[in-house]
Amino acid sequence: MLKITVWNEFKHEREYEAIRQVYPDGIHGCIASFLEKEQDFQVRTTTFDMPEHGLTEEVLQDTDVLIIWSHALQDEFSDAVAERVQQHVLSGMGLIALHSAHISKIMKRLMGTSMTLKWKHGEQEKLWCILPTHPIAAGIPEKLEIPQEEMYGEYFDIPKPDDVIFSGWFSGGQVFRSGCTFTRGRGKIFYFQPGHEEYPIYYIPEIQQIIINAVRFCAPASAERKCLACQEIKD
Secondary structure (H helix, E strand, O other): OEEEEEEEOOOHHHHOHHHHHHOOOHHHHHHHHHHOOOOOEEEEEEEOOOHHHHOOHHHHHOOOEEEEEOOOOOOOOOHHHHHHHHHHHHOOOEEEEEHHHHHOHHHHHHHOOOOOOEEEEEEEEEEEEOOOOOHHHOOOOOEEEEEEEEEEEOOOOOOOOOEEEEEEEEOOOOEEEEEEEEEEOOEEEEEEOOOOOOOOHHHOHHHHHHHHHHHHHHOOOHHHHHHHHHHHHHO
16 A cells, blocks of 8 residues: 655635635645545645644655645745655655645755746646656656646756656747656655646646556655665664
8 A cells, every 4th residue: 555645735725716716625635536546545635734734754654655736835844844855755755746846945955956947827738758668657648738737948957857758848839848757865756847726737637647657656665665764773
């Protein structure tokens, strides 16, 4: 059984009626709802307003893959919690960072770069699968058309990815490395660009399948985490 924690700021959905209509249960609730359909997934949700942002040591110890979505509260996120998450990733916990979580304190710590990019609201995106042999691309078509999305464009200030699986092309002409994997310590990381809060991106079946595939890819081998825990106790 894979244990997944879906973390969301849960700010926009409560403050803006138009966004609440798109995600009445929050982005985290939407993502959790399709993950829970997988028989081998055990899913919990946490949000920014919980004590320690819902990412306590106990929660992270009980998490195989953490999925994060953040946007408006990047600077307010606790440095101590960001460091805690970083250490768990280095120890083998998987991490999936969605959309504007690219510039979260967690991702900045793990990537070591500014994570900046170009952006613009309200363009059409064609999401191209450029590495179809990757496990995250399993069952995904060559091209996925997203009617409305927030444009993210290059230059995207990230370190060299292990793999670039998806590339986005936007109607304004920009291109973007939209789906990238990284390894930090023993942890696998997947960054995935689609998911602006104003648009129903996470209801698209292919987007859901990509996230499901990413959970399975990023999940640590249980033996590795146990081995690391034993090593830490021994040391």
